[in-house]
Amino acid sequence: MMKFRRDAPALLIGAVVVVITLLSVASNRLFSGLTSSIEQSQLDLMQSIIEFNLRGAESRALARAEMIANLPNIKKLFAAQDREGLLAETKEMFAIQKEKHGVDQAQFHVPPATSFLRLQDPAKFGDDLSSFRPLVVTVNREQVAKKGFAIARSGPAIFGITPFKDLQGKHIGSFEIGIEFGGVLDGIKSAHGLDSALFLVEAPLKEFGKGVSPDIFSDQNRVGKYIRYYSTNTALLQALIVDQDLGSADGGKLTREALGSPYGVILIPIRNGAGDTIGIIAVAKDFTSTRSAEGRSLVWQIFFALFAIVVLSGAILVVIRGKLLRPLGELSARFGALASGDKSLPTLDSPDLCDELSSLSENYEKLLADGGDK
Amino acid sequence: MKACLYAACCVLSHATLAQQPAPPPSSAPQTAPASAPLAVVAQVVERPLTNIPLDAGLPLNVKVGTAFNSVTINENEGNFAATIDLRLRWRDTRLSYPAGETPKGFREYRGAAATQRLSEIWIPDVSFFNSKDAAIESEGLRVFPDGRVELLRRATGSFTTPFDATSFPFDKQNLFVEVAAKQSNDQVTLIALQDELNFSQASPDVAIDGWNLGFVNIRRDSTTGWYGEASDKMMIGLGVARKPENFIAPIYIPLLASLLIPLLAIWMNKAEGGDFKVEAFELANIIIGGLFAVIALNFTVNGEYKVIASGDNSVTRLFGLNYLSLGVGLLVIVFMFRFHVLKKLFGQYVQEQAFIYVSWAIPTLVFGTAITFFLVARL
Numbered sequence: 001m002m003k004f005r006r007d008a009p010a011l012l013i014g015a016v017v018v019v020i021t022l023l024s025v026a027s028n029r030l031f032s033g034l035t036s037s038i039e040q041s042q043l044d045l046m047q048s049i050i051e052f053n054l055r056g057a058e059s060r061a062l063a064r065a066e067m068i069a070n071l072p073n074i075k076k077l078f079a080a081q082d083r084e085g086l087l088a089e090t091k092e093m094f095a096i097q098k099e100k101h102g103v104d105q106a107q108f109h110v111p112p113a114t115s116f117l118r119l120q121d122p123a124k125f126g127d128d129l130s131s132f133r134p135l136v137v138t139v140n141r142e143q144v145a146k147k148g149f150a151i152a153r154s155g156p157a158i159f160g161i162t163p164f165k166d167l168q169g170k171h172i173g174s175f176e177i178g179i180e181f182g183g184v185l186d187g188i189k190s191a192h193g194l195d196s197a198l199f200l201v202e203a204p205l206k207e208f209g210k211g212v213s214p215d216i217f218s219d220q221n222r223v224g225k226y227i228r229y230y231s232t233n234t235a236l237l238q239a240l241i242v243d244q245d246l247g248s249a250d251g252g253k254l255t256r257e258a259l260g261s262p263y264g265v266i267l268i269p270i271r272n273g274a275g276d277t278i279g280i281i282a283v284a285k286d287f288t289s290t291r292s293a294e295g296r297s298l299v300w301q302i303f304f305a306l307f308a309i310v311v312l313s314g315a316i317l318v319v320i321r322g323k324l325l326r327p328l329g330e331l332s333a334r335f336g337a338l339a340s341g342d343k344s345l346p347t348l349d350s351p352d353l354c355d356e357l358s359s360l361s362e363n364y365e366k367l368l369a370d371g372g373d374k
Numbered sequence: 375m376k377a378c379l380y381a382a383c384c385v386l387s388h389a390t391l392a393q394q395p396a397p398p399p400s401s402a403p404q405t406a407p408a409s410a411p412l413a414v415v416a417q418v419v420e421r422p423l424t425n426i427p428l429d430a431g432l433p434l435n436v437k438v439g440t441a442f443n444s445v446t447i448n449e450n451e452g453n454f455a456a457t458i459d460l461r462l463r464w465r466d467t468r469l470s471y472p473a474g475e476t477p478k479g480f481r482e483y484r485g486a487a488a489t490q491r492l493s494e495i496w497i498p499d500v501s502f503f504n505s506k507d508a509a510i511e512s513e514g515l516r517v518f519p520d521g522r523v524e525l526l527r528r529a530t531g532s533f534t535t536p537f538d539a540t541s542f543p544f545d546k547q548n549l550f551v552e553v554a555a556k557q558s559n560d561q562v563t564l565i566a567l568q569d570e571l572n573f574s575q576a577s578p579d580v581a582i583d584g585w586n587l588g589f590v591n592i593r594r595d596s597t598t599g600w601y602g603e604a605s606d607k608m609m610i611g612l613g614v615a616r617k618p619e620n621f622i623a624p625i626y627i628p629l630l631a632s633l634l635i636p637l638l639a640i641w642m643n644k645a646e647g648g649d650f651k652v653e654a655f656e657l658a659n660i661i662i663g664g665l666f667a668v669i670a671l672n673f674t675v676n677g678e679y680k681v682i683a684s685g686d687n688s689v690t691r692l693f694g695l696n697y698l699s700l701g702v703g704l705l706v707i708v709f710m711f712r713f714h715v716l717k718k719l720f721g722q723y724v725q726e727q728a729f730i731y732v733s734w735a736i737p738t739l740v741f742g743t744a745i746t747f748f749l750v751a752r753l
Contacts, residue, residue, distance in 0.1 A: 096430045099465060182568055190594045230568055235575075235589050259588050260615065261546075295753030303746040310738055314731045322724035330723075352721030 062160025102183025588613025635664030636703025
């Protein structure tokens with residue numbers, strides 16, 4: 001049997017709870033969507049920052065290579081195949097470039113792709129690069145400048161390779177400048193606060209990068225088939241990136257936690273001139289601010305919903321019970337007593353009653369005055 | 375004149391330099407080789423070894439790393455005391471020498487020998503930007519055959535660092551050591567490469583009472599000089615996270631307990647037939663007593679934990695909630711219990727129901743708000 005005292009407020013409060021909960025959930029979904037879209041745009045921005053800087057490094061490498069390859073004295077010495085002369089002419093230039101500008105490789109090649117002089121390692125020359133330096137082969141075949149990433153004998157770098165012509169304009173080989181990844185990633189960290197790491201596929205690094213320090217091939221640096229070659233924050237990237245993350249050669253976007261802080265991570269594949277993936281750059285950004293904002297928003301929304309439910313429930317309870325049910329109960333008790341012949345209960349104060357209940361009270365008063373005879 | 379035709383090894387005549395081993399390091403003046411062109415000699419003649427090396431042009435890259443050996447946090451003073459190892463590395467080819475001279479691969483100077491050698495050569499003029507009292511305890515110097523120089527300094531001092539207590543007691547801080555170059559950045563550039571990042575760690579023995587250690591991070595910044603010139607500054611920050619459990623007993627339990635005071639004042643009363651059974655002034659006394667208790671607690675916490683006294687955090691919010699609850703409790707006592715405002719306006723049954731309502735609604739809202747503050751700080 002329905003009890004109005006219990007069921008009416010329950011129905012009204014239930015309706016309030018449902019409406020406020022739905023509004024809160026909808027509002028939270030909207031805010032979550034906003035947060036996700038901010039994080040997505042941050043990840044996109046991270047990717048474009050990395051790509052822009054890598055492209056910039058390629059262009060700087062090529063610009064340097066073209067400038068050097070067009071110096072008449074260099075042309076003369078290379079055309080004369082004067083290795084010693086070339087080294088004497090360029091070694092100090094290379095030392096300064098290496099010290100200050102992150103240029104860690106510079107190499108002259110003769111067609112199709114044979115090393116003539118490595119400024120970073122003058123003692124090693126004469127080896128054929130065609131098996132692992134497709135860009136050098138292409139430059140010498142097509143006689144056009146190219147830029148890109150590669151694992152060279154001295155290690156991985158961002159290369160700009162220019163065809164080399166002698167003073168008569170005859171193609172005699174190529175010259176390349178290689179900029180180290182580390183300097184580029186450090187620059188990105190300085191400018192944008194993004195931590196990053198370069199992971200290289202171990203097999204080609206071992207096979208072709210003969211000049212790479214063997215210390216790099218340690219268990220600490222090994223992540224699946226990759227070697228963590230450079231990192232701007234080793235501890236962080238070690239915590240964020242695991243073997244499975246590097247499984248896809250197409251890169252990807254992840255969110256991970258390290259020491260209780262959420263990070264957005266993007267993985268950008270690094271491909272050589274032949275299109276083979278030689279490594280992956282992982283870039284991480286602390287997402288604490290967006291995640292915290294989302295969490296705080298959820299907590300505040302729950303609190304505001306609770307606040308609204310409590311306040312509206314109070315209004316419902318006080319109005320229905322205080323203005324209607326309690327006076328009605330008192331009147332009912334009086335009518336009941338009167339019906340039983342008990343005339344001892346006094347009438348209710350009219351200020352406590354609404355108009356509708358006042359008329360009932362007046363009727364009780366009349367019945368009481370009539371002695372309950374009618 | 376101190377005869378000094380300092381080192382032809384210096385500067386510019388690079389090819390000559392590379393082919394001829396540099397003379398052994400010495401404070402004695404050195405002369406340019408006879409074969410050096412006069413123009414070059416003219417440029418190098420007045421450049422003692424204590425002048426900045428110019429052989430690779432300017433600015434000169436100086437690599438900066440800092441390792442933390444011991445750390446004590448004094449957040450009330452806005453600083454931390456630390457013993458750190460500052461490592462500076464640069465290249466000065468004037469100091470190069472034949473590799474065969476050192477089986478170890480480098481020349482090493484320690485103690486007085488290091489001090490003596492450091493007075494003879496150029497070293498980067500850097501300071502701890504955020505410390506007034508950091509003192510160098512010891513220095514070590516290594517000079518490699520190719521002119522690479524590594525200066526290691528152990529220093530102890532207090533370093534000011536900003537403490538942001540917004541997320542207290544779940545806050546994370548960065549304890550920054552700011553290494554600033556005094557020369558402008560067109561002369562000296564401070565950089566940190568992977569070696570510096572690997573060097574810049576907290577020693578495994580470092581433990582900070584009440585804090586968990588996090589990552590060391592390095593970022594580059596700059597300072598502006600009197601004439602608008604910029605100098606580089608490296609900020610090496612040791613991340614630390616506060617252990618929140620240490621603050622539950624001394625701060626949060628008293629704060630939550632004091633929230634009960636105004637609620638008790640409401641719960642103590644009883645409504646019968648539209649009238650209240652406990653005198654309002656007795657309940658008001660509870661509120662006034664509670665007010666003094668909260669004020670005393672506030673003074674105690676502010677005195678003990680200055681970092682949370684100013685600014686917005688869960689503790690200051692809970693104090694605010696305490697004062698608000700006491701105010702609400704007082705309003706209920708005055709308007710409902712003492713002057714029966716609801717009864718006069720809407721009748722005794724409304725007052726009776728309103729009393730029942732506030733008996734559960736106010737505690738619900740007060741503790742709901744307290745939990746919200748706590749969770750917001752946590753996130």
